[in-house]
Every structure is written in C-alpha cells, then in structure tokens.
Amino acid sequence: MNFATAKQLVESVGHWHHAFEIYPGLTTPGAYDPGFLLDDIGFPADLHGQRVLDIGPSDGFFSLQARRRGAEVVAVDYRPKNSHGFGAMEQITGCDFDYRCCNVYDLNPKDLGTFDHVLFLGILYHLPDMVRALAIVRSLCHGTLYLESHAANDLPTHEAVARYYRQATLANDVTNFWSPNPACIRDMAFDCGFDRVTERTWADRYFGKFQTRDDPERNRKLQWAYGVLP
C-alpha cells in the first residue's frame, strides 16, 4: 500500500481513539497516545508460540504490538471492527487478526481457549459488573493479566471502594460506570484468582500486572456467584 492510500484509509475512519504511527510518516489522529503503556506491559521481544487476548482493543494499537512480536492474537470488542479504526489498521498494516465482535460478558474458554497474556486495558470502568467481567477474564487466562483503568486514586487507600457514575457523569460518556480505587481493583482481582505482580497509578489512572493463581479455595467465592471459574 502506498502513502496516499494509507492516508485515505485513515481519513475514512470517523473517530480514532489511538494516536500511533500506522504507516511510515503517517500518525492516526487519536487523542490518546498509548505508546507509554508498552513499557509497563513489558512484553517479551519474542512472543512466538504465545496467545494474546486483547479485550476492547479499539483501534488495535496493542494487538498490533503483540502481533509484531510474533503472538497469535485474538481481539474482542462489542463494536464491529469498521466502526472504529481496527479494520483500517488491518488493511494498512497488512496484518489480519482473529477479531470477534462480542461482548466481554459472552466470552468463554470453550470458544476461545485460554491465553498466555490478556490485555484488559481501558475497559474495566466501562463494565457495569466489574467482578463478573474479571471472573470471565480469569477463565480465559492461564498466564498474565495486564489491567489498565480509570481509577479513583483520590479515595482512601486503606479500604476497597469504588465510585459509581450515574448516566454520562464520567467524561460525558454514557458507557462509563465505575471508578474503583487501587485496593478495590486488587481485591476484585484477588477474588477472581489473580495475584498482583506490579502496579502503578498516575492522575486518575491505574495499571497493574497480575499472575493467575490456581487456588480452588480462593476461587470458591466466585464459583458460587457465577459458576465460571474452574
């Protein structure tokens, strides 16, 4: 593909979320440059033979990074891939992805298998039932979870609490529901069978890296609630 066609394709997308160089000398016009998060994620340079699940990929910056390191990538979003930049990204980069237009609440390991790496970036606060979503994510993950979220870093740190946002009161976006504090994110992840490895916060955001923990005793609580954990 030449520069002019790539540019035309970028311009054909109504709204880009990510700003990244999609073609040499051509950057997508998103408001969010996600490049800084790659350092926190710390993907190995070589992901050949590994499976990566990108939940809520939007324009697919992170799916692309995983693919370029050799991973088998499955991307899942409840929006069709041409309603955001993902479809154009595939055409411009020449990378085809296994893209599932699906709600996170409908995912299950029978259809998708399980993954070495699960990217759960910028999505937790969009989900009305955070715990159910994390339990489903756990059922799909046998390795590392990378979780980035809007977070209530201003709430007390010693107890697990979350702020609920009625209608579009968070960022004028009706798809936003919650802002949990770091303790709340950690405790929800713990009950869903994830151990925290590292975390950091900045402004009103949180990033944590978690490892799955096979502990039937711990999983019992969520197994009782939803029946989705092994």
Ligand SMILES: C[S@@+](CC[C@H](N)C(=O)[O-])C[C@H]1O[C@@H](n2cnc3c(N)ncnc32)[C@H](O)[C@@H]1O
């Ligand atoms: C803020 S964007 C995050 C994009 C990207 N992961 C990142 O961190 O830059 C949230 C994405 O999650 C998707 N999403 C929100 N709720 C979802 C749900 N219930 N099931 C599947 N996808 C969802 C949206 O369509 C959007 O692509």
